[in-house]
Amino acid sequence: MSKTIRRGPLRLRPYILDGKPTGEWQLDIPPHVTMTGRRERHKFPSRQQALDEANRQLMEIRSKGVIGYDTIPLARITLNEATRQWCENEKRRVRTLKKRKSSLESNLHRLKSILTFMGKDDVARITSRRMEEFQEHRLNQGRRPSTVNADIIVLRAVMKWSKEQGFVPEVPTVEPIPEDRKRVELPTQAEVSLIISALPSRLGVLARLLAETGCRKGEAFNLEWEDVNLVGQGYVEVRPKEGDGWTPKTRQSERRILLSDGLRDALASLSTKSSYVFPGRDPDKPMDNFRKALAAAAKKAGVKKHITPQTLRKAFMTWQAERGIPEHVLQAQVGHAPGSRVTKRYYIQATEEAKEKAVFSLRVLNAPNR
Structure with a gap:
């Protein structure tokens, strides 16, 4: 038996x-x-x-x-193999200038966790339910909702390519994880001025550049003197470096940023011995860390807020919005795509000063005595 x-x-x-x-x-x-x-x-x-x-x-x-x-008929190709082929296709897109190398590098980084979890799965078995299981797995690892949502976007890109190749009949969808907007206490313009004064001269100019232009820290760190014009209307240009050098985050990030007269003069006072405007300890390499110096300066200036280069970028956008600068102009200034929802959703904040100015008082006429 x-x-x-x-x-x-x-x-x-x-x-x-x-x-x-x-x-x-x-x-x-x-x-x-x-x-x-x-x-x-x-x-x-x-x-x-x-x-x-x-x-x-x-x-x-x-x-x-x-x-x-x-x-469900099997595709007879695993996600590992589909991803390998997708990557080859994306590398061709990079070589033909249809995609940025930095964007592909970011995709490859996110694919590591995806392939660890489901790389051996047949692509036909990657359903909406399977994506939900991946979301749960990543959250249990302590990853933020924004990180998990970005992972899913890359996974769906591979699945979309798989559909185009005829491996799967459709691209599965999954509900994004709600993202709580992180509240950042922005410094006032007066507080930023105090922080700049508390920094060494070169770092003070760097902080001023970040606060007055809203540029990303990587854009400032990799700025070379050949990218700077200090004659007449001063400006700096954010552009990719030759060869395999640094590249801006997106195509929209390539731009000319106009400078105030004060910032232009401050840049003109800096040494030009290095090719970089803000060199690191090795003058042949750009600076790569500014957070500690910025935090120390904030403490010295008596500013009891968490200040980072990203904080200054958010502060700039918020100040410009409060000044009434049109959104499309602001997006061009900071390197955001036209019409992007990122600007309002993640950067522009309602400051306490703006809320106080928005207090409304209705004029009420005294009612006649009866």
Whole structure:
């Protein structure tokens, strides 16, 4: 009499080695219900442990939906292989100037966690439910909702390419994780002036550049003197460096930034011995860290707020919005794409000063005595 136990499509049986029972039990999972499309076998020390796992697997299979995995035709290509081919396609796009190298590098970084979790899955088995499982997995790892949502965007890009190649009939969708807007206490213009005064001269000019133009710290750090014009209307140009050098974040980031007369004169006072406007300890390399000096200057100036280069960028956009600068002009200043929702959603904030100015008082006429 067979000792095989069935649980739906799953089978359990004693594990036999060299014709002799080992006391262990083996769980056989057929290929049509696995994520990889390949048969899986797992061993357990006891019959009960094997049964428990079989029941758990059966519940999971049934929870996938009414259709069931056995009706989904396999693509016969794993996400690992699909991603490899997608990357080759994206590298061609980089070589033909249709995509930035930095953008592809960011994609590859995000794909690491995706492939660790589901790289062996057949692409046809990557469903909305599977994406939700990945979201849950990443949140359990302590990742922020914005990070997980960005991971999903890259995964869907690979799945979209897979659909174009005929590997999958459609691109699965998943509801994004709500992102709480992080509240940052912005410094006032007076507080930033105090911080700039508390910094060494060159770093003070750097802080002023960030606060008066809203440029990204990487744009400021990689600024070279050949990118700076100090004659007449001063300006700096954000542009990619030759060869495999630094590149701006996006195409919209390539721009000319006009300078105030005061900032132009401050830049003109700096040494030009290095090719970089703000060199690091090695004069042949750009500065790469400014946070500690900025935090120390804020403390020295008595500003009890967390100040970073990103804080100054947000402060600039907020001040410009309060001045009534049109959004399309502001986006051109800071290197955001025209019409981007990022500017308002993540950068412009309602300061306490603006809220105080917005207090409204209705003039109420005294009612006649009756």
